[in-house]
Amino acid sequence: MIDSLLFIALPYLAIFVGVFGSIYRMRTAPMTYSSLSSQFLESKGLMWGSLPWHIGITVILLAHVIAFLAPGFWQSLVSHQTVLAAVESIGLGLSILCLLGLIILGLRRLTSAKLQAVTSVMDLVVILLLLLQVGLGMAIAVHCKWGSAWCSGTTTPYLWSLVTFQPDVTHISDLPLLVKAHIVGAWLFIFVIPFSRLVHMFAVPVEYLFRPPQNVVWTNPRKFNADNQHFVKEEARRHFLRAFAGIAFGGFLLSVGTFRNVFSFFFGPRLGRKEETELMELRLSRLESTVGQRKLELERQASNYILVGKLAELSPENGKYFIDFKMQPAIAFKGKDELPLLISAKCTHLGCTVGNKVDQQGRILCPCHVSYFDIVSGEPNAEAPAKAPLPHLGWVIMDERGKVLARRDASGKTSGDVQPELRVTARVYISKDQEGKA
């Protein structure tokens, strides 16, 4: 319970708040969106704090992200003993750098009177949270060694299970408390981004690399008209970029799915021998039933007659469904003349199967778009969307020994009769001869 709260509910909440909160703040209060430098008031401490902290955390975060986004590559990288040792020791070294930087940053916030004038409670919360998180990371590096290797079987699939909306806590539920705390810390960190100075992570000025040196802004409407041609071009470019970004994002989502399949093919859970055998048996039984059905169909198509049912079983109100030679549904009723009345059940409107219950006016209902068909004439009611009548089918009545007692073709011509004493045993068939004529 507590696990699913901390590792399923909290991450989704944190990511939702982190992403949408940051966007909301950017939209509504762009002026507050900055790194709020304090170098102006205190410079030396900032240098010794900010530089080691930012250099360390940038590299370490990058390693975390690579291990998550490209687990295959990462796995192949750290599978070499020497590389693994190098990654672990570089990580530990950088985290020491981070810790020292953070301590200096925290101390200067607490000791300088000038800095206190610009320090908010949130600034201190952020430093505390980061200290905790870095401390936990270092403790993991020392006590639960080779995290860069074991992450690919534990935290990476856990994160991917979150991404694919199939959260699975079992990947990490057996991990030591230290690691769990580190994960919870990460979610808390993402949660506080929009409420703190941490938004500056999204203010990395990448566009600076590509923009021309000078920036001229006109408010003049006359100038605006003169420049309109240029503006239209810009707008078109913007639309193109947006569409491109959309497609790229879609592609990314697709590749996430593909990636997961590829990943789980190589690294996913393996079936035991017993489970594998069970799975094969299940598949076999499914195949057998399909084969049976196919056989039945073939037989039916090969024979001249298809049994509809015993004449005595037919009722005037409750039709009996059967399948004709074309594999279409049809209904059999008992007519007023005590003889069978066979009518197609395929609605002439859009091909739904018509119901088999006859109402008081002697009609059956197609439930899809409410067409009532008279079972004697086959005609639909006036308001019905169906316009054509349901066709009748011909039939043959035979006794037990296969002697034809009576028959009716599709046009409704009846010949022969069934003696009352034979009605109990007589069976109704449809015949292939009549099919052609219908």
Place this chain on the structure above:
Amino acid sequence: MDIRAQVSMVFHLDKCIGCHTCSVACKNVWTDRPGAEYMWWNNVETKPGTGFPTLWEDQNHYKGGWKLSGNNGSRKLELRSQNKLDSFVKLFYNPNQPGLEDYYEPWTYKYADLFDSELGTDQPTAIPVSQITGEPVDIEAGPNWDDDLSGSPIYAENDFNLEGLSEEEREQLFEIERVSMMYLPRICNHCANPSCVASCPSGALYKRGEDGIVLINQDVCRGWRACISACPYKKIYYNWKTGKSEKCILCYPKLETGQIPNCFQSCVGRIRYLGVLLYDADRVAEAMKVPDQSLVESQRSVICDPFDENIVALAKKSGISDEFIKAAQLSPVYKYVMKWKIALPLHVEYRTMPMLFYVPPLLPVMGKMDNGIYDNPVDQFFTSLDKSRLPIKYLARLFSAGNEEIIESVMKKLMAVRYYKRSLDMSDLDIVMVSRMMREGSTTPQEAEEIYRLTALPTIDERFVIPEIQREEAIESSCNPELCKGSCGLGINQAPGRGL
């Protein structure tokens, strides 16, 4: 050709009395807010002196402005620092930033103590307290700490522009009986090739197309402070409270309604002139690629003649309104800079093409002390310019990137005007000598009369030729400037505040 209009300025340094009224007029309106107390968008420095912030001219330390790189074949303008890659390297810590100690810690006095202290034998005092921390503070520096050469020569000797002066010249400058100084009022130059705009990682800085005013969009500014390093004049200030950079806005809410900017209007010595210049924006970068010695001439070549019909037609095509073109034709700045060529840009070697021009001061140059008597000996002046009290070399460092010929020609013209007028009023001068001076100063009686009129007797409408700006272009219509202090930019109505 891409003709643009620029609201530009001339400061006539001979008339500046160093009263700081301009600074106060600006402070009271724009920078009286928390976080902005230490800012002086307008300040007046005593030269020689270290200026505000201390030693702002030392670009080896602050690395502001542009530098020329490449050989003769392919010269390139590059930011001295804060170019594309450099900005990213310095993202986490920027070593070229001025800190509070380079300005001063702003303070006020505990005036309430004067009324609230208990009855005692001593007079109550109002102790100074920091405006940042609220704690009592020892005042160690102020915005004009070396005003009028106070503390000289400790401060004045550190003047960056004294580099290159010989030992003898320095001694001459600071000799106690001959000591000489001048005032240098400074606001943002609203450069045509601004290095601050080029350096902004967020793209928050921009130059307005209509009038060339350089502004910072506070909503886009992310407080990287690259502009503060990149501006060689240190005229962009970091607001420590809002975490954004701010700068002189040339009182655009006033300009847009046809009013005179505060520092211009309040000037006691009437040293300031405001007018429109037309210039060719396509040629700006190219013109700044010439050697130091030719920079002043090169800048002049970019400025266009507003009476030329071709220029007027091109200007109209670029969307410049008739009002602006008319203002450019009446511009006092055009007369000083282009017609008479006696106003020069400050530190043009930073290659930002500043659009604020100074008429260099004549009086401290020509004044002489002989046997304890202050005198302006005419006959020696032209032959002994190189021995003047404020060395020509020093002025050349300030106003012509070291080109002494330009300074000398300006001095000679100013001198000629002075003696021509004296010869008319006093008739105590030899006509032959005056006409020789006119020749050497390459001026004519008509021109001398015009210079005299605009320098000594101008009306307010002659000093400030402000174009009528279209109402639909005015920011004032969408934003009350009084409420939007510190949020300058296009159409922003949000009051500034520090983030979470």
